[in-house]
Amino acid sequence: MNLHQFRFVQEAARRGLNLTETAKALHTSQPGVSKAILELEEELGVDIFTRHGKRLKRITEPGLQVLKSIDAIMREVGNLKRIGEEYSLQDAGTLSIAATHTQARYMLPEPVAALRKRFPKVMVSMHQGTPAEVARMLLDESADIGMATESIHEIDGLVTLPCYEWQHVLVLPPAHPLAAVERPTLEQLAAEPLVSYQSAFTGRRRIDAAFAQRRLKPNFVLEAIDSDVLKTYVKLGLGIGIVAEMAVRDDPPGGDLVSRPLGYLFGQNISRVAFKRGAYLRNFVYTFAELLSDRLNRALIARAMGSEQEGDDYVL
Template identity: 70%
Template sequence: MNLHQFRFVHEAARRNLNLTETAKALHTSQPGISKAILELEEELGVDIFVRHGKRLKQITEPGHQVLQSVDIILRELANLRRIGDEYAKQDAGTLSIATTHTQARYVLPAPVAALRKKHPKVAVSLHQGTPEQVARMVLDGTADIGLATESLSDFADLVTLPCYEWQHVAVLPAAHPLASVSRLTLEQLASEPLISYHPSFTGRKRIDTAFAQRGLTPDVVLEAIDADVIKTYTRLGLGIGLVAEMAVRDDPMMGHPDAELVWRPVGHLFGPNLARIAFKRGAYLRQFVLTFAELVSDRLSSEAITQALKAPAGGESPPDYGL
């Protein structure tokens, strides 16, 4: 048995048993991969994959157990490399962050700037995507850390911790009749065209659920993943925007008497949302990764994160507010 064989079977499983894609990903030949997998199966005495001709069709029952062990071996190998990096470069490296647009645009600038001030030799790489893509990037090692509201707690191989709570707000043109209403109702919002997030982003499911529970059908005329886009179309009069509160809190275009847009809190209608931070279970985290997590939220500490990473999967999770 050798690490090449482990990498080949692991990548083949990740690539839906497509050996052509596996060979491209690993920069090697398809026959070489097939031969290495066959040799590993022969040494183990079990078939890892069911075959149809030369094609892999599915993973066998013992194959699933083999892949679980291979995953642990490769994870620990990555940890060994990170430990080496940590001690060779105590205060240098790259922090890779996977997150959504809202977090990258409104939440992370201050923590990233603070980290760079503390660790000027640390470069930061931001990867933006859907909450599910964020989770996948942490799982496959593209990112050291993930931050999102949805999806992260759905993955057993991720350790997720509560980061901070936030609520939605309604954004309206200053001249809109409802701009004078300080406490909006679902009925008032349902009677207006609405502009909101795509269903997989930024608490949109909570918005849909609140209307459905009241028996109302909102008129969503435009969906976007970017709060700035939502505000732009609201400014043009297409409808009332529903965005995360961090998208308006420090907006200089909304904080003066002559502003085109105003905002009203609607947390009483849609409830609180909980942003979570995620790490790959069992991963070794360099100190500046832990430092960054502490800068993101005062709920987090290096000790709490390290302890959570060591805990077995399936333990009690922090409250999720229904997300």
């Protein structure tokens, strides 16, 4: 057996047992993938997959156990590569970050800039996506660290830690009648055309849950993932906006929009930092996590990861 066979089996499971997609992802041929999987099954003496003709239909019971072992082996292979990088290039490499738009736009610029000052030889690669896409990039090891609010803590295979709390705010033109109201009610908001995030982004589920609990049907007239886009349409008079407080943090006083905190209606949201469970984290990944929040430090992260990769300067 060999790593190529393991990689083919692992990718086939990830691609929903579609051998065509598996071959494309691994830049090889479909017959080559099929042959490698069959050879591994013959060597192990068990069927990893059931088949209908040449098509894979499902993962067998022993196949599930094989996949668990393969995942562990491939994770350790990745760790070996990172260890080599760590000790051959102590202060250089690539930090790959996966984040939602709000995190990338409002929360990450200062920590990224601070990291580059400390590690000028580290190149930063930023990937933006939905929380589910952030999780997938971490699991696929195309990202070292992820950051999101919605649902990322529910994903198996990830270690997530609270990074910071934030609330939604109402944004509206100064001339709007609700601008004179310090604490608008859900009923008042439901009576207005609303502009806010798409359902998978930036705490939108908490907003929907608050309206549903009061049996209110809000009138969302526009949804987007970008807070700046939402604010633009509010300025154009399309509706009043519900956005993350980070999006108005740097707005100048006396500008085109005013804001009102809405934490008393929608509660507090928790943005979390995430890592693949068992992954080897290089020194500059730990440093970047510490730059993200005072809540995070190497000891806490290593303990959460169940890791024994601490260095001489690391004390629990």
